[in-house]
Amino acid sequence: MGNKATAASTTEQAQKKPDVAILIPCYNEEVTIGKVVSDFRRVLPDATVYVFDNNSTDRTAQIAREKGAVVIKEPRQGKGHVVRAMFTQVDADIYVMVDGDDTYPAEAAVDMVSKVAEGYDMVVGDRLSSTYFEENKRPFHNTGNRMVRAFINWFFHAHVHDIMTGYRAFSYSFAKTYPCLSRGFEIETEMTIYALDKDVRIFEMPIQYRDRPEGSESKLNTVGDGIKVLGTIFSMIRQYKPMPFFNVLGLILALIGVIMLVPVFATYTETGLVPRFPTLFVAMILILLACLLVIAGIILDSHARRDRRDYIIHENMFAHRQHDGE
Template identity: 65%
Template sequence: MLLPCFNEEVTIGKVVRDFRAALPDAVVYVYDNNSTDRTAQIAREAGAVVRREPRQGKGNVIRAMFEDIDADVYVMADGDDTYPADAAPAMVAKVLEGYDMVIGDRLSSTYFQENKRPFHNFGNRLVRGSINHLFGAHVTDIMTGYRAFSFTFVKTYPVLSRGFEVETEMTIHSLNNNLRLYETPIRYRDRPAGSVSKLDTVGDGIRVMGTIFRMIREYKPLPFFGGLGLLVGLIGLALCGMVTAEFVGTGMVARFPTLIGAIMLVIVGLLLVSTGIILDVIAKNDRKAFLVEANTISYMRRGRR
């Protein structure tokens, strides 16, 4: 059981006790991310194994947890008491059935009623629509922090993000590599009185959208560069057509700068399309390499048992 925490003294004791009761055979790890309150002390008194991660940011904490801990199944939640611990056994069972990642789906149940931050609700819908459209998927909750993972997923997932955008990165990584995902609805509840959210609606929203932009560029280079190249090339062709129509009517090319610029736009468009094709081949090879690595880790894991 993995709980990344930053200044959660109001809720962390209850969260640790709830998950210890729901998963009595699990070890509860609390990773304290430079808290200035009594988070670490309260978690330790509640029975958790407390470790410290000095690099600030949720992505950095998750990177450390995934590097440090070996387990058959990992369950991750937040320390703010917004996720129900009683959903954890069913999520663990799904991972043991063979799923790579189980997503605790807040949006199908109580999230939009409990969450009092309208911009967060809008952001969730925007991110969900963008990613599902690009990958042809039907994931309901892209950004939930309540997830369960297999050993193979944890050891092959490259955590690149530093902050709260890491959940979006996880989902895109899973969709891109065609991993086995399962969503289970959970009853989300808003933070209790006295507990303060660490999310910066505007700042973290910009970082999430930047992560989506970056990962689309890396994982879907042909639509990204090909679409951009097609747009630029069509603008160039349209300008060429205007100059050509003038030449047919007058027998003169009066706008040489426009003609030169149009030809340059067509060339840039072709280069962007070519770049997209090359990067698409590289991305497919990366997916093949990921599958080989995942299969190798699974084989080695079975051999140790």
């Protein structure tokens, strides 16, 4: 009897549908939010749709509520703040995050949810491998996407095709252990770099992208948000890859110091005199600073390794709690 009861319990757990939350960050999306909510409720009828209204001044919240979404206000302006609130306030087995601008197909969410259920921590809706460059009418965005993708993949030895997509699915453990630090649209870049650094299970799924419908305006600022993205990349590389970061800076300073030192040393070998003491002084300081940067990189690299270890420990704890909850 005991074995039969255990087998029945195991079968019941295997057949249990995961609790899915659709998370939609919104700011003035009254033109598209109704269709987005309806589409996701149609393709994932058992999921709960949450619309996080980020101080909209139009009818976004009202329309979302009328279409059956749970509307939650987030007063701190910026997409990063909204993502932090979503992961903090919503509990689910699987999370699907999508923009409210109707540029992503709801139908893809079914396969994205299935991949998370298979064991992936983050499923990325890859726009750049399909229709993004044809549909997106902003050429600087296309160029920026390519540059950011190439640099991050080179630095992290990765092969992610779409770094800044807003269409993603997450496991419970990733959502609850991800420290959201960005405030604005650089959040997707931060999220990707964090996932690469922690070596989580990532699956990329090509999706069909469509540009915003007529009457819907983008909130992105090409120059301003582009600078923020670059700043995020710089900051996170310094944090997660301190050894190569500080080694490169140290190498640059050391080369400058050696270039300044060579003529001074040549004069000394010929005449036995050092006529340019200021040059010698600056060169030695630069070389000393280079050595200090290398030492700093070594020390900070040990901290980065400890952070990766702590992430694995926390991930295991969340997985254990999930198993006990079932």
